[in-house]
Amino acid sequence: xxxxxxxxxxxxxxxxxxxxxxxxxxxxxxxxxxxxxxxxxxxxxxxxxxxxxxxxxxxxxxxxxxxxxxxxxxxxxxxxxxxxxxxxxxxxxxxxxxxxxxxxxxxxxxxxxxxxxxxxxxxxxxxxxxxxxxxxxxxxxxxxxxxxxxxxxxxxxxxxxxxxxxxxxxxxxxxxxxxxxxxxxxxxxxxxxxxxxxxxxxxxxxxxxxxxxxxxxxxxxxxxxxxxxxxxxxxxxxxxxxxxxxxxxxxxxxxxxxxxxxxxxxxxxxxxxxxxxxxxxxxxxxxxxxxxxxxxxxxxxxxxxxxxxxxxxxxxxxxxxxxxxxxxxxxxxxxxxxxxxxxxxxxxxxxxxxxxxxxxxxxxxxxxxxxxxxxxxxxxxxx
Numbered sequence: 001x002x003x004x005x006x007x008x009x010x011x012x013x014x015x016x017x018x019x020x021x022x023x024x025x026x027x028x029x030x031x032x033x034x035x036x037x038x039x040x041x042x043x044x045x046x047x048x049x050x051x052x053x054x055x056x057x058x059x060x061x062x063x064x065x066x067x068x069x070x071x072x073x074x075x076x077x078x079x080x081x082x083x084x085x086x087x088x089x090x091x092x093x094x095x096x097x098x099x100x101x102x103x104x105x106x107x108x109x110x111x112x113x114x115x116x117x118x119x120x121x122x123x124x125x126x127x128x129x130x131x132x133x134x135x136x137x138x139x140x141x142x143x144x145x146x147x148x149x150x151x152x153x154x155x156x157x158x159x160x161x162x163x164x165x166x167x168x169x170x171x172x173x174x175x176x177x178x179x180x181x182x183x184x185x186x187x188x189x190x191x192x193x194x195x196x197x198x199x200x201x202x203x204x205x206x207x208x209x210x211x212x213x214x215x216x217x218x219x220x221x222x223x224x225x226x227x228x229x230x231x232x233x234x235x236x237x238x239x240x241x242x243x244x245x246x247x248x249x250x251x252x253x254x255x256x257x258x259x260x261x262x263x264x265x266x267x268x269x270x271x272x273x274x275x276x277x278x279x280x281x282x283x284x285x286x287x288x289x290x291x292x293x294x295x296x297x298x299x300x301x302x303x304x305x306x307x308x309x310x311x312x313x314x315x316x317x318x319x320x321x322x323x324x325x326x327x328x329x330x331x332x333x334x335x336x337x338x339x340x341x342x343x344x345x346x347x348x349x350x351x352x353x354x355x356x357x358x359x360x361x362x363x364x365x366x367x368x369x370x371x372x373x374x375x376x377x378x379x380x381x382x383x
Contacts, residue, residue, distance in 0.1 A: 004112070007061040011054035018053065019046060028219070031212050031268035034198070035205020035352035041197050048123050055116050059146045060154060069153070069162045077151065077165040084110060084168045113169055114176040117143065121180020126188045132181050139177025143170045205269070205352040210330045212268050213348055219264035224251055241303045244296060252291040257284040269352050275345040286344040294323045294340065 026045065030037045064072075087106045095101040117139050124130040124138055149155065151165040192200075224247065231243050256262050257280050261271040274282035292300065297320060301313075319339075326338050341347055 003062060004058060007057040008054055010061060011050065011057045015050050015053055018049065022049070024215075024218075027215055028267060030201075031205075031215060034201035035212070035269050035350050036201050036207075036209070038197060038201055038204065040192060041201060044123075044127050044197075048127070051119050051123070055120070055142075056146075058116060060149060063154075064158075064162050066158060069158045069160060072160075072162060075161040075164045077167075079167050081167055081171060084172070110172055113172040114179065117173045117176035118180035118183075121177035121182075122184045122187055123180075124177070125181045125184040126191070127194055129194055130181075132178070135177055135181045136174055140170060140174045142177075143173035146173070202352060206350050208270055208348045208350050212270065214331075216262070216264035216268045216270055219267055220252070220262045223263055224248075227251070241300060245292075245300065248291050248296055252295075253284060253287040256287055265348070269350055270348050271351050273347055273349045275347075282344045282346050286340055286346045289340040289343065294320060 026042075027037060030041070084106065088110075091104040091106045092101050095104060101107060120139055120142060121135050124135045125132075130138065147165050147169060150163040151161050153159065153161050228243065228247055231247065232240065235243065252262065256265070256272055259266075260273070260283065265271060272283050272286070273279070274286075276282045291297075293316075297316070301316060323339050326334075326336075330338065337347065
C-alpha cells in the first residue's frame with residue numbers, strides 16, 4: 001500500500017508542471033472550438049489527465065536501478081489467459097479464512113488491476129460519449145500500453161524488463177474499464193450531461209471575453225516576435241526601430257484591416273467589426289491607435305522622442321496611462337469598451353456559430369457566420 005501511495009504522491013507533485021505545459025494549447029483548442037472555457041469542462045479534462053498520470057506512475061514506479069535489474073532473473077511473459085484463477089484457488093486453500101484470503105497478494109493485486117481502469121471507463125462513457133464496446137477496446141489498448149511499457153524495460157531505459165508482462169492483466173484491466181462504464185450513471189448522477197456542457201460552452205462563446213482576447217494577443221505576440229527575431233538576425237541586429245515599425249504596420253494594421261482579424265484572433269474565433277459604414281477605415285485607425293500608440297508606442301516613442309513636441313509628449317503619456325488603466329479594469333470585469341474601441345466604434349465579435357434551439361445541437365460554423373437566431377434559420381430554410 002505504501003508503494004501505491006508513493007506513486008500517487010509523485011503524480012500529484014508532477015501534475016502542476018504538466019498542467020502548466022498543456023494549458024496554453026488547451027485554451028487555444030477550447031476557444032477555437034467553443035469560444036469559451038467553462039470551469040466544469042476544465043475540471044473534467046484536467047482530472048482525466050491527472051488520472052492517466054497517476055495510473056502510469058502506479059504501473060512503472062518504483063523504479064529500480066539498472067544494477068538491480070541486471071541482478072534480477074529474466075521475466076518470462078505470462079501468456080496463458082485466466083491463469084490467475086488457479087492462483088486464486090491455491091491462495092484460498094492456503095489461507096485460514098475469508099479475511100486472510102482477501103489479504104493475500106493475488107487478491108489485492110487483482111483488485112488493484114481492476115480498480116486502476118475503472119475511472120478510465122467512467123471518463124470514456126461520461127465525457128467522451130463512447131459505447132460499451134469502444135470502451136472495452138480503448139481500455140484494452142491502455143492496458144496493452146502499460147504491459148508493453150513493462151515488457152520493454154521502460155522503452156529500453158533498462159537492459160531488460162523489471163516487471164512481468166501478464167496477459168491476465170490485460171483481461172483484468174479491461175474488465176475494470178467495463179465496470180467503470182456500467183457504473184457511470186451512478187457515479188455521475190450529480191454532474192451535468194456532456195451535451196449540456198457543450199451547449200453552455202457555445203452560449204458563452206458568443207461573448208468575447210477579455211481572457212479570450214488576451215490569448216489571441218499572446219499568440220500574435222509570439223508569432224510577431226518570432227518574425228522580428230528572424231528579420232533582426234538577418235540584419236545582424238543593427239537596427240531595431242525601423243523593422244519594428246514596418247512589421248507592426250504589416251502584421252497588426254494592414255492584415256487585420258483587410259481580413260478583420262490577426263492570426264491570433266482567427267485561431268480563437270474572433271474578428272473585428274465596426275459600426276461605421278467605413279468598416280475597413282475604422283479597423284485601420286483602431287489598429288494604429290492600439291499598436292502604434294499603446295502596445296509598441298512606448299518603445300517607438302522613446303526612440304523618436306527627440307523629434308516630438310513636449311506638449312504632444314505629455315498628451316501621449318496621459319493617454320497611454322489611461323488606456324492601460326482601462327485594460328487593467330477590463331480584467332476585473334469592467335464591461336465598458338476600451339478607449340480605442342470607443343474612438344473608432346469597433347468591437348471584437350465571436351465567429352462561433354450557435355443555434356439557440358433545443359432541437360438542434362450546437363455546432364461549429366466553418367464559414368465564420370455568427371449571431372444566427374431561430375427566425376434567421378427558418379428564413380434560410382424557406383429559401
